[in-house]
Amino acid sequence: MTALEDFRDQWSQLDRWKRRVAIASFFAIESTLGLLSQIGALNIVDTLLFDSLPTDLVWLLQTFTLICVGFGLVKIAFDDMRPGWLRSTIITTSPILLFLYILLIIHILLLGLDTSASVLIDLASLGTNTLTWSSTYLSIAVGLTLTYSVQRYGNFAQSEFFMIGMYVGVALMWTNWLFPLNEIPSDGHLSWTLFLWMLFGAFVLTGIAGVIIDRLVYRGFRGRKASPDVMMIASLGVALVLRALTYLRFGGSTQRFVPDADWMRGSQAFEFPTILTRFNLGKRQLEPDQVYTSLDCAEMSSIPAVDIITTTCEGAAQTTNYAYNNAFLPIVSFATVFILLAILTRTRLGRRMRAVADNPELAASSGINVERVHMTSAFLSAGISGVGGGIFGITLLFKPITAFSLLLPSFAVIVLGTIGSLPGAIVAALIIGFVRAVSGPVLIGIGNPIGRSGY
Incomplete structure (x- = not known):
């Protein structure tokens, strides 16, 4: 009981942002373990219920938890960080940071499901x-x-x-x-x-x-x-x-x-130069006789995590119309x-x-x-x-x-x-x-x- 009281006192003495980050980290680790190795709290509950929970429900809730963690970290930056260039940078770039974070969550999910996907931007x-x-x-x-x-x-x-x-x-x-x-x-x-x-x-x-x-x-x-x-x-x-x-x-x-x-x-359109970015998520293993073909038709022996292309197969610049x-x-x-x-x-x-x-x-x-x-x-x-x-x-x-x-x-x-x-x-x-x-x-x-x- 004394150890519990000591922990409670130490916890209450922490700054608010530290407590928030600790809670967010706990849920992030728990959900990541659940998606990758099926040893999260929901997986354990499902096992105790003799696998009666729908599989989709388990990984959907774990994915949702990780997404909430990301938004929670952004809120911590809004609420608890001191005014300065770092806080301003995080707030300004938060949509892009959240986008990359969600791609990471999808990558973890696909690894746990033993499959792969490509997102072309x-x-x-x-x-x-x-x-x-x-x-x-x-x-x-x-x-x-x-x-x-x-x-x-x-x-x-x-x-x-x-x-x-x-x-x-x-x-x-x-x-x-x-x-x-x-x-x-x-x-x-x-x-x-x-x-x-x-x-x-x-x-x-x-x-x-x-x-x-x-x-x-x-x-x-x-x-x-x-x-x-x-x-x-x-x-x-x-x-x-x-x-x-x-x-x-x-x-x-x-x-x-x-x-x-x-x-x-x-033909009535503006034409802009563009960059095509393919995010290869999940499993990225090739069979011994397989090759990966990039968007510019280059062949590779491995699948890159991010494939950035600025030219077509003919060598011309990539463009998009508006x-x-x-x-x-x-x-x-x-x-x-x-x-x-x-x-x-x-x-x-x-x-x-x-x-x-x-x-x-x-x-x-x-x-x-x-x-x-x-x-x-x-x-x-x-x-x-x-x-x-x-x-x-x-x-x-x-x-x-x-x-x-x-x-x-x-x-x-x-x-x-x-x-x-x-x-x-x-x-x-x-x-x-x-x-x-x-x-x-x-x-x-x-x-x-x-x-x-x-x-």
Whole structure:
């Protein structure tokens, strides 16, 4: 008992970060032993239960534990490290460090399963996909941030404003006035008329829709001093109504906004030099008569852990394309967000919106028309999301439910970036976009080896 008390006293005297690192190390070692040698706590429990636990459940939980350890170590750096260059470096590079750490976890898992997998990363494509998904999430997240900053509730209908923007482009494309532009044969030159009308229509019409909904629904709740929870539930009802109306008008089939036939041509793209990186995970043994063929067609007698290629088999530089219709999404989305940031920080309107956000009663007593500020906030938040939705319609096929599938990552953006902070939302969108972009090739590479071909 004395030894236990001594240990407890010594443990309590340790710095918090040391205790946290010790706990994380314990779980990391335990889970690693379980994955590699099947001698972890869950493996022992499974043995005591006569192997009644599903095998997949055991290694999934152990893998999940190791992933949690990685995020826990990053949190320790955030919370407990002293301010300095080392802490700043770890925080800045944490997405890349976590990516490499997860590759290590997958390597350990595959070794334990006695199999192998290859993950191919195109660095230029990873960067462009990060921009595409970041701008997509940011288009919704900026509306969520603006609404929360001014009106203090989470707007579940924000993704539906994104959806309205998508279908504004389709509706304009079908009009008798603009439909002939869509039917012009490909001539090698981009036509901007329909695209520019879509930008204008998506911003104005979606913004007006936001104002109408604010006047019809949210204004009454504000007048009754409704809590943020009530406002949030009301926004969920608004989202369901808007989505149902869109299904009634446009149906559930997939659509795509095509400003001009040339926008969809593969030749209309930026070309970037790239580096192909293949991570060979798990077993890397070759049979005596086997050779490993690299991406540049070079043959090797062993499988490298990392295969980095900059040239093709013919000796030309590796390149990747970024289609114009995809590139305009981050260009326009980030531009609108920076314009909004300038409005909020450098104009009288921005000062009024910040005053209403801080104290509506004090703002009203100082002569600010609070309801007009709310109306302006509703117009801007809906309009910016609508513009993002309109350009998203050029990038991918969509249907009414598509926008809702983007809502949860957008909420993750505003939480990660600190709720109500627009600069934080921009940084968080880049992080979430990177995670979304890198998860695709990783899941595709490991899907079949671990029996998850659906990845």
